[in-house]
Amino acid sequence: MSVNEHDPGGPIVRASSLGRALDAYGVPSLSAGFANRVVASAEARPAPLPPLRRTRRRWRLGRTFAIGVVSFGALATAATATGLLQQFDIPVPSAETVWARIAGEAPAAANAPVPALASGATEPTAVAKVAIVGPIDTPEELREAFRRIDEVRKGRLAVRNERIGQRIDSAIERRRTAGLPVPTAEQETALRERIAAAEARRQDVAEARIAARREALQRKIDNGQALTREDIGQPWREDARSLRRREALRRLPPEERRAWREAYRARNGAAIAAPVPAPPAAVLEALPDPSPDPNGRLP
Amino acid sequence: MNAKSDPSTIALPGICPADDAALAARLAAGEASALREVIARHAAALHRLAYRITGDAAESEDIVQEAILRLWDRAAQIAARHPVGSLAAPNLRLGGWLQRVVTNLAIDRLRRTRRLPGGEVPDRADDTPPADHLIEGNERDAATRALIAALPDRQRAAIVLTYYEELPNAEAAAAMNMNIKGFESLLYRGRAALRQAWTAQGDAP
Structure with missing residues (x-):
């Protein structure tokens, strides 16, 4: 029986009719001289190419x-x-900052919220690039230096005004939260105007001082003298404490110095949005103080 | 379909592969006597395999010659991977490697023949009598040949490897570069088709 009716794909039994038929399939023998032909072909064959260096390529x-x-x-x-x-x-970022991000720890500086400046305010770091290369010895260079300095001052002034406004808002909000009396709209407007006037006076004084200094610098240029970076920039404070702090900062390793600088910037930025521990004197004096706080501080 | 360059671990039935590593080393050294030894050992079985897949004696000789010449070309690589005396040397089975090459070459030739117009293979002049002449006068032989020739290429190769060459399924699957499950499925379908064709011829009881 050649056909397995139950399993058509099962093994073929040699004794079956199909098996006998398959076994009858004869095979011719290799032709005479086959070995000689193969050997001759092998000997006439060109040398094989060297193997590809695939592993080397990888x-x-x-x-x-x-x-x-x-x-x-x-x-x-x-x-x-x-x-x-x-x-x-x-x-x-400093190594401490990177590690704090990886480890999920929040360093003290990183805890400080980023100040939310109004869209109109100019970020001082974005414009605070007064790079003076080489001595300034022409009026054009001096004007360019003054122009850059004015840009920086403009940015700083905008930030300062923004901070003052935010501190006033923060103080009022804290009083409202604490259930203390808050200034009326008229009082608040008057307060802001007084502060703005005080700030304007301060600016007038500063600009008068700057104008006098610029005149002196201009005279130097007119006399053919060259100005260095130290002449243009704000003079360093030369008291003993400042000298000691500068020297200590200079001796720090670069990474620690960078971390210190970042922490300093973060602290400055955090001062806007963080709770205000000590408002400016002008704000303190202007706010109505119904509570008999002996220290004169806002709650 | 190209054969893998790594020699198979399959051995042709009845052939001792113990000194295949030494034989490969001699082939790599270019010894013609080693090539003659390979032909003496394997050529007949390889020709039988190729003939039963292709059904053409001259074509089968070409295939066997091509396989042996490939071994000749790659002997240096094979010998380098299986140095005499190493642990890898006993694993070398030149017969299995040749068997795989012949199977793949035969299936390739069948496919190429089918693509050519008229289904004819361009052949070189050969004094070997054609297969038809060899089996002429044997109607039963011709009928069996037609049965096998009617199978699809790979089913035909699977039947030849397991029935005629009596290879275990795993070794036959390796010779066809297939996994065992795929090969068993192919073999099952081949046997079923063969039985169906045999029944259709009216020879089944």
Whole structure:
């Protein structure tokens, strides 16, 4: 029986009719001289090509990639160490900041909320780039220096006004939250006007001082003298405490100095939105004080 | 379909593969006597395999010759992977490697033949009598040949490897570069088709 009716795909039994038929399939023998032909072909065959170096190729690719990664890392490290990135205004976080982000810990500086400036305010860091390369010895260069300084001052002034406004709002809000009397709309308007007037007077004094200083600088240029960075910039405070602090800061390692600078900036920025521990004297004096607080401080 | 360059671990029935590593080393050294030894050991079985898949004696000789020449070309690589005396040496089975190459070449030739107009294979001048002449006068043989030739290429190869060459399914699957499950499915369908064709011929009881 050649056909397995129950399993048509099952093994073929040799004793079956199909098996006998398959076994009858004869095979001719190889032709005479087959071996000689093959050997002759083999001997006449050109030498085979060398094998492809696939594993080497993979290694070469990997090595190229590794060299690229290491080179990029070395260049990036060198650029960071030399301060090149900061020259292009690319923020470089300190090691402590990076570790705090990885570990999920919040460093003291990072806890400070970022100040929310109004859209009209100019961020001082964005314009505070008064780079004077080489001595200034022409009126054009001096005008350019003054122009840049004015830009910075304008930005700082906008931030200062914004901070004053926010501190007033914050103080009023805290009083309202504490259930204390708050100034009426008229009182608040009068308060803001007084503060603005005080700020304007302060600016007038500062501008008079600046104008006198600029005249002196202009005279130097007119006399053919060259101005250095120290002549143009604000003079350093030379008291003993400032000297000691500058020297200590100078001796810090670059990473710690950078971290200190970041913390300082964060503290300055946080002062806007954080609870105000000590409002400016002008705000303090202007607010109505119905509570008999002996310290004269807002609750 | 190209054969893998890594030698198979399949051995042709009745052939001792113990000194295949030494034979490969001699082939790599270019010894013609080693090539003659390979032909003496494997050529007949390989020709039988190729003939039963292709049904053409001259074509089968070409296939066997091509397989042996490929072994000749790649002997250096094979010998380097299985140095004499190493742990890898006993695993070398030149017969299995050749069997895989012949199976794949035969299936390739069948497909190429089908693509050519008229279904004819361009053949070189050969004094070997055609297969038709060899089996002429044997009607039963011709009928069986027609039965097998009617099968699809890979089913035909599966039947030849398991029935005629008596390879276990795993080794036959390796010779066809297939996994065992796929091969068993292919073999099942081949056997079913063969039985159906046999029944249709009216020879079944």
